[in-house]
Amino acid sequence: MINVNEQEELFKLISNFLEKDLSCIAIGGTAMMFSGYKTTTKDIDLVFKNNEDRDIFVKAIYSLGYRQKTLKGIYDKKRIEHQGKPIMYTRVDERFDLFVENIFGFKLDFSDKNIVQKQVFSGKKKLTLVVLPKEYIILLKSVTSRPKDFEDIVTIINLEKKVDWDLIINEAFRQENNNSWIVLDLEETMLKLKKFISKDYIKRLYEKR
Amino acid sequence: MNQKYTLETYAKQFNLSRASALNKLSKLKKQGRATVSGGGYQKRIYTVSDKKIVKTNGFYDLVNKYSPEKLVPKFEHVIHGRYTIEEAIIDGIEIGDIRTLEATKHLFRNVNNWKRLFDLAKRNRMVKKVRNLYQETYREMKTKKMPKRYLK
Numbered sequence: 614m615i616n617v618n619e620q621e622e623l624f625k626l627i628s629n630f631l632e633k634d635l636s637c638i639a640i641g642g643t644a645m646m647f648s649g650y651k652t653t654t655k656d657i658d659l660v661f662k663n664n665e666d667r668d669i670f671v672k673a674i675y676s677l678g679y680r681q682k683t684l685k686g687i688y689d690k691k692r693i694e695h696q697g698k699p700i701m702y703t704r705v706d707e708r709f710d711l712f713v714e715n716i717f718g719f720k721l722d723f724s725d726k727n728i729v730q731k732q733v734f735s736g737k738k739k740l741t742l743v744v745l746p747k748e749y750i751i752l753l754k755s756v757t758s759r760p761k762d763f764e765d766i767v768t769i770i771n772l773e774k775k776v777d778w779d780l781i782i783n784e785a786f787r788q789e790n791n792n793s794w795i796v797l798d799l800e801e802t803m804l805k806l807k808k809f810i811s812k813d814y815i816k817r818l819y820e821k822r
Numbered sequence: 823m824n825q826k827y828t829l830e831t832y833a834k835q836f837n838l839s840r841a842s843a844l845n846k847l848s849k850l851k852k853q854g855r856a857t858v859s860g861g862g863y864q865k866r867i868y869t870v871s872d873k874k875i876v877k878t879n880g881f882y883d884l885v886n887k888y889s890p891e892k893l894v895p896k897f898e899h900v901i902h903g904r905y906t907i908e909e910a911i912i913d914g915i916e917i918g919d920i921r922t923l924e925a926t927k928h929l930f931r932n933v934n935n936w937k938r939l940f941d942l943a944k945r946n947r948m949v950k951k952v953r954n955l956y957q958e959t960y961r962e963m964k965t966k967k968m969p970k971r972y973l974k
Contacts, residue, residue, distance in 0.1 A: 617874075625902055634945070647900075649854070649874030725917070728897040730876065735903030744898075772872045774823055 614653045615707050617646050621734075623657075623707070628736030630673035636741040637661045637670070638721055639732070640753050641710070642765065644744045647732055650769055655761070656708040658699070659742070660716060662723050667713050671702065679704040687759060691794070692717055718792025719756050721745075747773055748780045755802035756795055763805060770809045778803075778814040824871045832868060880905060881913045889928035893921060907932045908939040915951050927959040933966055940972050 615623070620643065639647060642654025661667040679702040684693045692698060697717045699710040715721065730744035747769055754762040770776060785799045796818070803815055827835065833843035847868050850856035854874040860866045869875070880899025884907065886892050896917065907929050914926030933939055943952040953973065959965050 621902055628903075647876070649871075649876055652874075725896075730898040730900065731880065733880065733899070733901045733903070733905070735901065735905070 614655060615657070616653045620646060620654070620657065624732075624734040624740055624742070625736055626677065627670070627673050628734040628738055628740040630676055631736070631738040631740060632669050632672065634739040634741070635661075635666055635670060636743065637666065638723070639742040639744050640712075640716065640750065641757065641762075643742070644750050645765060645769070647730055647742070647744045648747065648750070650747075650772055651765070655706075656710050658710045658712070658757075660712040660714070660721050662714065664713055667700075667711050670711065671700070674702055674704075674709060677704070679707075679709065682708070688757075692757075695792070697792070715791065716753055717756055717795075719753060719788050719795055720791055746780075748777050748784070751776065751802075752781050752784055752795075752799065755798045756792075758798055758802075763802065766802060766806070767809070770806065776810075778810060779817075782814065782817055824869050824875075827868045827870060828865055829868070832870070876900065881910050881917070884910045885914065885922075885925045885929065888932055889925040891921070891925045891928070893925050906935070906938065908935060908942055911939060911952065911955075912942045912946055912948065915948055915955060916946070923955060927955060927963070927965075930956055930959045930965045930968075936969055936972055 638660040639658070640660060641656065641658035642651065643657045643659070645651050646654055659670070661670065682701045682703045684698060684701055687701065688698065695717045697712065697715040697719070699712045699716075702709040702711065727745050727749065728743050729746050732742040732744070734740040734742070751766050751769055754766050781799065785796050788795050800818055803810060803818060807815070829840065829843055829847070832838070832847060833840050836843065836846070838846065847856055847858075847870075850868075850870060851858065855872070856868050856870045857875055858866050858868050876898050878895070878898050878900055880901045882893055882895040882899055884905065888907075899913075911926055911929050911933070914922050914929065939952065940949060943949045956965075956968055957973075960968075
């Protein structure tokens, strides 16, 4: 587990070991911590624009003692076999899940369109972490569907009065071509969240199909 | 959602004594879920949020400090480490919409290190854009003079 301050200090440290300025998108627990939804997380999920950027980041954390770990036991078989799977680096009880361009087929837009927060860590080089809107965090949490991901979704919904479910549904359908089970995962999550969301949204999910 | 209270309204809302309300608000402040404005001869107003309030200190804070044309932040910009006027100019050009550029022009008045500005511009491949924005600024308002070597 890592808390907000430890995470910030860790990123500051990493920025001192980078070979060039990097920018990536923070998703999952990291994004939730930056947005103020929770105070600790097990894993730090980052999405990079390309392999080159990820390699530079890996080099930096490798020199800090992080080592690669198998995905088994964390993700299920269908996710481990998917092309958009992450590589995982761990040290003691901190873990990095590092994706490139997409999360199990869910392609992320790296333009400035969807940014809600930018966290910049200036060490020797600059490490910029971009945080996406809560709707994307919810959708991506239902795509990764690891233990505790559902709990995190409930936390967001409890804290936020307004969640744009139309945006979530539209985005899931837009991404369906890249990965057919994105919509299925969302359906599963929405059914579990029945008491929090209006039936109309669940209906919309079926109408669209 | 952010809600605003005075000590008395907070105590009334949550059915607490004045002392308990003060303790509760103090705890919330420590957790980063409450901020306070006022004090002294002004009544303290507490802003309480369900989640941790993110304190920004980036581009928009700097621009709104120096520019008379204020901007509504498009995103929360949080900097861990040093953030200079020169970096803010580059960020402003990168954001790039007209309102942001107009506000960014006012930052040229406070540039201290032209070398740093052009090093950053080179790294971000926007030397021409910086030069053009400066020249526009120079025509429109009183500003610092850029050393000639950077104008070529």
